[in-house]
Amino acid sequence: MSLLTLKRSVEASPVSLSTGATPRRRRPRLSTVLGGYLPLVAIVLLVALPLLWMVLSSFKQVSEIITLNLHALPRHWSLVNYTEAFRTAPFGRFFLNSVLVTVVGATLKVLLAIHTAYALVFVRFPAKNVIFVAVLVALMVPPQVAILPNYVLVAGMNGLNTYWGIIVPSLGTAFGTFLLRQAFRSLPMSMLEAAEVDGAGHLARLWRMVVPTTAPSITTVALVTIVSEWNEYIWPLIITTDPNLMTLPVGLTLLQNNESGPAGYGVMMAGAVIVILPVLVVFAFLQRYIVAGLTAGSVSN
Amino acid sequence: MALPNLVLIGAFTYRPLIMNIYYSTLNWTLGSATATVVGLGNYVRFFSSDAAGTVLTTTAVFAVATVGGSMVLGLLVALALNTNVPGTNVARAGVFAPYVLSGVGVGLVWLFIFDPVYGVLAYVLRRFGAESPRWFNDPTLSLVMVITVYVWKNLGYCAVVYLAGLQSLPADVMEAAALDGAGRLRRFGYMSLPLLGPTTFFLLITTILSSLQAFDLIRIMTPTSQGTRTLIYEAYVQGFGAYQRAGYSAAISVVLFVLLITLTIIQIAWVDRKVHYA
Numbered sequence: 001m002s003l004l005t006l007k008r009s010v011e012a013s014p015v016s017l018s019t020g021a022t023p024r025r026r027r028p029r030l031s032t033v034l035g036g037y038l039p040l041v042a043i044v045l046l047v048a049l050p051l052l053w054m055v056l057s058s059f060k061q062v063s064e065i066i067t068l069n070l071h072a073l074p075r076h077w078s079l080v081n082y083t084e085a086f087r088t089a090p091f092g093r094f095f096l097n098s099v100l101v102t103v104v105g106a107t108l109k110v111l112l113a114i115h116t117a118y119a120l121v122f123v124r125f126p127a128k129n130v131i132f133v134a135v136l137v138a139l140m141v142p143p144q145v146a147i148l149p150n151y152v153l154v155a156g157m158n159g160l161n162t163y164w165g166i167i168v169p170s171l172g173t174a175f176g177t178f179l180l181r182q183a184f185r186s187l188p189m190s191m192l193e194a195a196e197v198d199g200a201g202h203l204a205r206l207w208r209m210v211v212p213t214t215a216p217s218i219t220t221v222a223l224v225t226i227v228s229e230w231n232e233y234i235w236p237l238i239i240t241t242d243p244n245l246m247t248l249p250v251g252l253t254l255l256q257n258n259e260s261g262p263a264g265y266g267v268m269m270a271g272a273v274i275v276i277l278p279v280l281v282v283f284a285f286l287q288r289y290i291v292a293g294l295t296a297g298s299v300s301n
Numbered sequence: 302m303a304l305p306n307l308v309l310i311g312a313f314t315y316r317p318l319i320m321n322i323y324y325s326t327l328n329w330t331l332g333s334a335t336a337t338v339v340g341l342g343n344y345v346r347f348f349s350s351d352a353a354g355t356v357l358t359t360t361a362v363f364a365v366a367t368v369g370g371s372m373v374l375g376l377l378v379a380l381a382l383n384t385n386v387p388g389t390n391v392a393r394a395g396v397f398a399p400y401v402l403s404g405v406g407v408g409l410v411w412l413f414i415f416d417p418v419y420g421v422l423a424y425v426l427r428r429f430g431a432e433s434p435r436w437f438n439d440p441t442l443s444l445v446m447v448i449t450v451y452v453w454k455n456l457g458y459c460a461v462v463y464l465a466g467l468q469s470l471p472a473d474v475m476e477a478a479a480l481d482g483a484g485r486l487r488r489f490g491y492m493s494l495p496l497l498g499p500t501t502f503f504l505l506i507t508t509i510l511s512s513l514q515a516f517d518l519i520r521i522m523t524p525t526s527q528g529t530r531t532l533i534y535e536a537y538v539q540g541f542g543a544y545q546r547a548g549y550s551a552a553i554s555v556v557l558f559v560l561l562i563t564l565t566i567i568q569i570a571w572v573d574r575k576v577h578y579a
Contacts, residue, residue, distance in 0.1 A: 036381075036384040036385075036386035037386060037388070039381035040381060040382070040384075040386065040388060040389065040392045043378055043381060043382070043392055043395070043396050044391075044392050044395045044396070046396075046453075047395050047396055047398060047399060047453075047457070048395065050410055050411065050414060050453070051410070053410070053413075053414065053421060054410040054413075057413065065419065066419055067419070068418075068419075068424070068427070070421060070424045112305060112306040112309070113306070115302045115303065115305075115306070116302065116303040116306040116307070118302060119302040119303035120303060123302060123303075131303065131307065134307070134310070134315075135307075135310065138310045138314045138315070140561075140562065140565050141314050141315075141318065141558075142510070142513075142514050142557075142558070142561055143314075143514075144514050144516060144533050144536075144554075144557075145317070145318070145321060145536075145554040145555075145557055145558045145561075146313065146314060146317035146318070146321075147317075147536075147537075147540075147554075148317075148321065148324065148331075148536075148540050148547060148550055148551055148554060149316065149317035149320035149321055149324065149551075150313055150317055151331075151541075152320070152324075152331075152547070153312075153316075153320075155332075168309075168313075169313040170313070171306075171309050171313075172306055172307075172308075172309030172310035172311075172312070172313055172314060173306060173310075174310060174314075177306065202302065227401050230403070231401075231402070231403040231404065231405075231517075233403075233404060233405055233516065233517040233520075234516050234517065234520075234537070237520075238541055248403075248405075249403055249404075249405040249406070249517065252405050252406065252409065252521075253405065253520075253521065256409065256521065256524070257524075262416060262418065262419045265413045265416070265419065268409045268412075268413065269409070269410065269413060271406075271409065272406040272407075272409045272410050275403045275405065275406040276402050276403060276406040276407070276410075279401055279402055279403065280398065280402065283394075283398055283401050284394075287394045287397070287398075290401060291394070291397055291461060294400065294401070294458070295458070295461055295462055295465070
C-alpha cells in the first residue's frame with residue numbers, strides 16, 4: 001500500500017513471525033484470572049456470535065427464519081438451504097471457479113514474487129534501484145482505481161467471462177515481491193557466493209538454497225495471497241456476467257438478487273458459510289503466518 | 302527473472318493510472334466506439350453536481366467513523382489482551398479472524414442480523430420493549446449499519462498491531478513508574494499512549510487508506526447505494542451501473558487516487574519528524 005507503511009512495519013515489525021507469546025513472569029492470582037477473563041470472553045463472543053448465528057441459521061427451515069419467535073438452535077437440522085442454494089444458482093460451479101482462480105492465481109503470484117525478489121537481491125542488472133522503486137510505488141496504487149482501464153483492456157481482448165480475464169490482471173505482485181525481498185536480503189551473501197563458485201546457476205541457487213531457507217516468509221506470502229484471491233470481489237464482479245464463470249463472492253451477489261426478501265436469508269446464510277468457512281479453517285491452523293503477513297504489509301494485493 | 306512481474310505491474314497498475322487520466326477527459330459511454338473530448342468537463346460536472354457534496358460527505362463520514370471506531374475499540378481490545386492470563390493467544394487470533402473473511406459473506410450475515418423484523422438484533426430490542434430502527438430504508442441508518450459492520454470486521458487488525466506495540470513498551474520504565482506511585486490510568490495516559498505514537502500513526506494512515514477503498518461490504522449491504530455512496534462506490538455505479546459513463550467514472554477514480562496519494566505523501570513527509578518519542 002504505501003512506502004512508509006512498509007518501511008515502518010519492517011523497522012518496527014509490529015508483529016513478528018514468532019507471535020506474541022508473552023513471557024509469563026509470575027503465576028496469575030485468581031482475581032487477576034477472573035478480571036482478565038471477563039473482557040477476553042466478551043471479545044471472543046463479539047466475534048464468534050455473529051458467525052455462530054450464520055452457521056445455525058443455515059441449518060434452519062424457512063419457518064424458523066421468518067418468525068418473531070427466534071430460537072438459537074434449529075429445531076430440525078435441515079440441509080434445505082444448501083440444496084436450495086445449489087438449485088437456484090450453480091453453486092458447485094462458483095465453488096470450483098473460486099478454487100481454480102485461487103489456486104492458479106496464488107501459485108503464479110507467489111512464483112512471480114519469488115523470482116522478482118531473487119533478481120532484485122542477487123542478480124546484477126542495470127537500473128535495479130529504479131525498478132525497485134517502481135515496484136514500491138506500485139504498492140501505493142490502490143487496485144480499485146485501475147478497474148475501469150483494466151476492464152476496457154481485458155474486454156477488448158475478449159477476456160470477458162474467461163478465467164484468464166479474472167486471473168491475469170491481478171498477477172503482478174508488489175506486496176509479495178517487497179516482503180520476500182526483505183527476507184532474501186537477510187540471507188548471508190557468502191553462502192550464495194560459494195554456490196556460485198561451485199557452478200550453481202541462478203535457478204539452482206534460488207530453489208536449492210534461497211527458497212528452503214526462507215520457507216516461513218514464502219508461506220506467509222502464499223497464505224495472504226490465497227486468502228485475498230479467495231475473497232477478491234470487485235474485479236471478478238465486473239469481468240464476469242456468465243454465472244458459469246463467477247467466483248463465490250460474485251455468485252453470492254447473484255444469489256442475493258435471486259433470493260430477495262426475508263425468505264432467502266436461510267439460503268444466503270448457507271452461501272455465506274460456503275465462502276467463509278474454508279478461510280476460517282485455514283486461519284485457525286495457520287493464523288500466525290497470516291497475521292504476521294497482513295500486519296507487516298497491511299495490504300493484500 | 303523479474304521481467305514477467307514487471308510487465309504485469311506495468312500493464313495492470315501503471316498503465317491504468319495514465320489511461321484513467323485520459324478517459325477522464327472524454328464524454329464516453331462504456332463499450333461505445335465514439336467519444337468526444339470534453340477536457341475537464343467531467344471534473345466540473347462532478348464537483349458542481351448535487352451528488353458531489355453527498356458523495357464527499359459520505360466518504361468523509363465513513364472514513365472518520367470507521368477509522369476512529371476501529372482504532373479506539375482496537376486499543377481497548379489490545380489493553381484487555383495485554384495480560385498474562387492463559388488463553389490470550391486464542392482471543393487474539395479470534396478477534397483478528399473477521400479481518401480475513403470475505404466482505405461479501407460477512408455483509409450477508411450482518412444483513413440478516415440487522416433485519417428490522419426477522420433479525421436477531423430486532424428480536425433482542427423487542428425483548429427490551431424497543432423497536433428496531435429501519436436500517437434498510439433510512440440513508441443515515443444504512444450508513445451507520447455499514448460503519449458498524451466495517452468496524453467489527455477491522456478492529457481486530459488494530460487490536461493486534463496495538464497489542465504488539467504495548468508489548469514492546471519498556472517494561473522496566475513502566476515498573477519504575479508504578480513504584481513511584483503512578484496509577485494505571487496515569488501510566489496509560491502519560492506513558493503508554495505517547496510511547497504508542499508511532500503505532501497510532503501507522504494505524505491511522507493504513508486504516509484511512511483501506512477505508513477509502515472499502516467496497517465489497519458496502520456494495521452487498523446496500524445494493525441500492527442509498528446513503529452509502531462513497532467515492533469508490535460512485536465510480537463503480539457511474540461506470541458499470543445503468544449509465545456506463547466511463548469518462549465520468551474515470552474522473553471520480555482520478556479524484557480518489559489524488560486523495561489517496563496525497564495522504565500517502567503526507568505520511569511519508571511527516572512521520573519521522575512528528576511521531577517519535579522514544
